[in-house]
Amino acid sequence: MNPQQPPLLTPDSVLHRASERLAIRFGGVFSEETVERVVFESYAALARTATVNTHLPSLATRFAQDRLTALAQSKGAIAKPVPEVLFVCVQNAGRSQMAAALLRELGGNGVHVRSAGSQPAADIGTSVVQAMNELDIDLAQEYPKPLTDDVVRAADVVITMGCGDACPVYPGKRYLDWQLDDPDVLTLDGVRRVRDEIKAHVEELLQSLEITPNA
Incomplete structure (x- = not known):
């Protein structure tokens, strides 16, 4: 961790908060554990090719939300x-x-x-x-x-x-x-x-x- 980076702004803390918000949004469709797994998987997937990580947690959150929406659609839990x-x-x-x-x-x-x-x-x-x-x-x-x-x-x-x-x-x-x-x-x-x-x-x-x- 960067010693000058406030704890609340570390990637893990941002991703955990994003997971909490998305778990509420997809409540009744996916468990909190599933949402968190998709969020952290999405971050890891984008990080493999990212050259700048400044906005990576927010991009990962967008990517995870779209993946969760797609997964819910494929299961018939969200209408298309x-x-x-x-x-x-x-x-x-x-x-x-x-x-x-x-x-x-x-x-x-x-x-x-x-x-x-x-x-x-x-x-x-x-x-x-x-x-x-x-x-x-x-x-x-x-x-x-x-x-x-x-x-x-x-x-x-x-x-x-x-x-x-x-x-x-x-x-x-x-x-x-x-x-x-x-x-x-x-x-x-x-x-x-x-x-x-x-x-x-x-x-x-x-x-x-x-x-x-x-x-």
């Missing part, structure tokens, strides 16, 4: 009022982040979106952030997340982008594979091209889900 779409690529730092952001932007409240990576990077690619900013879509609050079984189980549609066989396959789900170049090895113009290809795919997906795109 709209289709759940999961985008998966290798690093969750380029293609899947752009796809998730575009689907949120165009699908609005008609769809719920998640993204993950089979081998998540530490940060979202700079050129990816710049290309999305050009469409007035801000990725500042997004972060690479590892692929977990719970988010796959909760999804209605799973869309992979170059992650091979990393994504588990469950019956009753719709699986798609979008063949797209990896932005990590492209120039900014190349990233823009991939972004526009993803947007076209997203518009087709919305049509197939019978969701009217936002203007």
